[in-house]
Amino acid sequence: MxxxxxxxxxxxxxxxxxxxxxxxxxxxxxxxxxxxxxxxxxxxxxxxxxxxxxxxxxxxxxxxxxxxxxxxxxxxxxxxxxxxxxxxxxxxxxxxxxxxxxxxxxxxxxxxxxxxxxxxxxxxxxxxxxxxxxxxxxxxxxxxxxxxxxxxxxxxxxxxxxxxxxxxxxxxxxxxxxxFEEEAVSDLFGEQAVLVGGMVALAKASFERLTAAGVSPRMAYIDCVHELKYLADLIQARGIEGMYEAISDTAEFGARLTEPNLAKAVGPEFECLLSNIRSGDFARDWNAEHAAGAPRMAQWREAGRAEPVETAGRELRSRLKKRT
Ligand SMILES: NC(=O)c1ccc[n+]([C@@H]2O[C@H](COP(=O)([O-])OP(=O)(O)OC[C@H]3O[C@@H](n4cnc5c(N)ncnc54)[C@H](OP(=O)(O)O)[C@@H]3O)[C@@H](O)[C@H]2O)c1
CATH class of the missing domain: 3.40.50.720 (NAD(P)-binding Rossmann-like Domain)
Incomplete structure (x- = not known):
């Protein structure tokens, strides 16, 4: 130690x-x-x-x-x-x-x-x-x-x-x-763009797309949400290229084709996020929300719990012999 x-x-x-x-x-x-x-x-x-x-x-x-x-x-x-x-x-x-x-x-x-x-x-x-x-x-x-x-x-x-x-x-x-400036901006951007907001948006949107195409909610949940941890662990331990080395060539080839298109699609939203964070608009919005008793947060939490992706997650976890 x-x-x-x-x-x-x-x-x-x-x-x-x-x-x-x-x-x-x-x-x-x-x-x-x-x-x-x-x-x-x-x-x-x-x-x-x-x-x-x-x-x-x-x-x-x-x-x-x-x-x-x-x-x-x-x-x-x-x-x-x-x-x-x-x-x-x-x-x-x-x-x-x-x-x-x-x-x-x-x-x-x-x-x-x-x-x-x-x-x-x-x-x-x-x-x-x-x-x-x-x-x-x-x-x-x-x-x-x-x-x-x-x-x-x-x-x-x-x-x-x-x-x-x-x-x-x-x-x-x-x-x-x-x-203080760098940490505040980087932390807020990282959690909004990737770690929380970005990850959840991609996971939910992909789950919804697959289930709309007829894939079972349990399978879609496993492929778009449940497995996230394994990839995150690989990236933390080995970096992005190390993660690519550790997965199948099929998965890597598809991901490398997709990467630039998805990055391009989210570019304007990222500009908007960074601008709101740097200008203080995000902080003002959050302060006002808190001062008002966080009504939007309450609505989002209630709606989130009722979403099909959450139902699928609960159903999957209830069937697992050992939590993974
Ligand atoms: N740098 C980083 O990467 C990073 C990551 C995560 C968090 N943080 C920072 O760490 C800090 C704490 O975050 P956390 O994740 O530990 O939060 P948390 O688990 O939600 O804990 C919040 C604590 O704040 C207390 N609290 C809330 N309102 C209060 C009030 N009006 N008066 C007194 N206490 C109050 C709560 O009290 P009760 O126990 O009474 O409810 C609770 O003990 C934040 O500044 C956060 O930004 C930094």
């Missing part, structure tokens, strides 16, 4: 982890297992995560109380809540000189949080889903880490960022420098 690197920049500092969801829980557990004591969890009043944090052996208090006594606050609550968490709970209670850590450039890039000048403002992003921050750490690894510094009045922001990333396991695989 690769050892954890230099954590000395965190020595003697009290760390508040705000939010105990996928990233918050994983960061807190990894930091503690790496030898960082003095962690307190900050949660909203009535949070369902209060019991989980306590069962994990942490002290869990309100965000305001956690912020009042921490030298470093790592904001790992949902992005859409950052503005109110900062304004209502952290800013009025934080001691001068308290450092702020974010796991995504979003809140600073789009002005949801405007920290005072005395705060080190740090990006320490483990790149990937929060649950994987913990599972990879437990396997002796971590997720790739990116750091950036937005404000550095103490002169220690870079050292804190790197030590924090070491503590959550990223130092075992690789830590790289970025900027």
């Amino acid at each position: 690769t050892p954890i690197g230099d954590l000395s920049a965190l020595d003697g500092r009290r760390i508040a982890i705000v939010g105990y969801g996928n990233h918050g829980r994983s960061h807190a557990l990894n930091l503690r297992d790496s030898g960082i004591g003095n962690i307190v969890i900050g949660l909203r009043a009535g949070s369902p995560s209060m019991e989980t944090a306590k069962a994990d052996g942490f002290e869990a208090v309100t965000v305001a109380k956690a912020a009042a006594r921490a030298d470093i606050v790592s904001i790992l609550a949902a992005d859409e809540a950052h503005a109110s968490i900062w304004a209502d709970d952290i800013a009025p209670n934080r001691p001068r000189g308290q450092a702020l850590i974010f796991c995504h450039g979003y809140s600073i890039r789009y002005g949801l949080v405007e920290p005072s000048e005395d705060a080190d403002v740090i990006l320490a992003a483990a790149k990937g889903p929060g649950g994987a921050v913990r599972t990879e750490y437990e396997k002796g690894g971590g997720l790739i880490g990116y750091w950036a510094v937005h404000q550095n009045p103490s002169g220690e922001a870079e050292a804190i960022a790197k030590a924090y990333l070491e503590g959550i396991g990223s130092g075992r695989v690789g830590i790289f420098e970025t900027s």
Whole structure:
């Protein structure tokens, strides 16, 4: 197991982890297992995560109380809540000189949080889903880490960022420098164009096309959705050309014919996505949606659960002897 690197920049500092969801829980557990004591969890009043944090052996208090006594606050609550968490709970209670850590450039890039000048403002992003921050750490690894510094009045922001990333396991695989701007734009574009939006759009559209042509929903689901993981694993381990080497020549030939046409078809949509992200239109839309109680999200979720592709997935999973 690769050892954890230099954590000395965190020595003697009290760390508040705000939010105990996928990233918050994983960061807190990894930091503690790496030898960082003095962690307190900050949660909203009535949070369902209060019991989980306590069962994990942490002290869990309100965000305001956690912020009042921490030298470093790592904001790992949902992005859409950052503005109110900062304004209502952290800013009025934080001691001068308290450092702020974010796991995504979003809140600073789009002005949801405007920290005072005395705060080190740090990006320490483990790149990937929060649950994987913990599972990879437990396997002796971590997720790739990116750091950036937005404000550095103490002169220690870079050292804190790197030590924090070491503590959550990223130092075992690789830590790289970025900027809040680059990380925010790249992360949003990647998830909208490929990892979430693009992948789901292609999977659903291909499932619908095949079933409309008479293919059974179960077969269409296996070929267009279920098998995605195997290809994603190959790309992560070996790169795109390595994935091509690992699949049949028939599959590779068809894919190489299709690649340029699909790329051309999505080009204008990608331009639109990037433009909306860079201009801040996407962030404004999401802020407004959240402020209105997320009505479109509720509709999309309800409609999504009722789609034939979901029915096919549930049916397939219920018939599998062993989940794969
Ligand atoms: N860099 C990357 O690749 C990457 C990847 C994924 C996520 N992230 C970032 O990591 C952060 C956390 O994401 P996540 O996936 O861990 O989210 P998550 O699993 O949805 O957890 C969100 C947490 O935020 C808390 N929360 C929501 N509204 C709140 C409020 N008004 N006041 C206080 N707490 C509130 C929730 O509290 P309850 O427990 O009370 O519900 C929950 O503990 C975000 O900034 C996200 O952008 C970065």
